[in-house]
Amino acid sequence: MLSEEEKFKEYLLSKKLKFTPERQAILDRIFANHKHFEADELLVDLRNNNLKISKATIYRTLSLLVKSGLLREVIFGERHAHYEHVYGHEHHDHLVCNKCGKIIEFIEHRIEKLQDEVCKSKKFKPESHRLQIQGLCEDCNKIEDSAKR
Incomplete structure (x- = not known):
């Protein structure tokens, strides 16, 4: 398997970039660590490490990394998009807390199997998907339940 850098270089070359x-x-x-992040967090991280890269360059590069299959956008809605590594990692889905923003990753093979069956029955060739369930995490749910009492 190619490294992240090799895969990105290969993608850029294919696009003459x-x-x-x-x-x-x-x-x-x-790729220094494996966590969800926003573009603005990346900008701050780069600046904290004395790397002066424009916001436009960061957004363009993030888009290229998504298109190359190295990253995936995972959170939308009122918040900014979040990104995560997907290259070399098993596919997973997300539970997202609407109150505190916690992201819980999970793997459920029954869901994957059902999606495959639906695609097969509809003669549909899937290329990608993402499942994200919005709600309240255990901690925020407890706080909300306590407030109702």
């Missing part, structure tokens, strides 16, 4: 020092720095910071 350059692997610039800015793209290298963004890639390195993103």
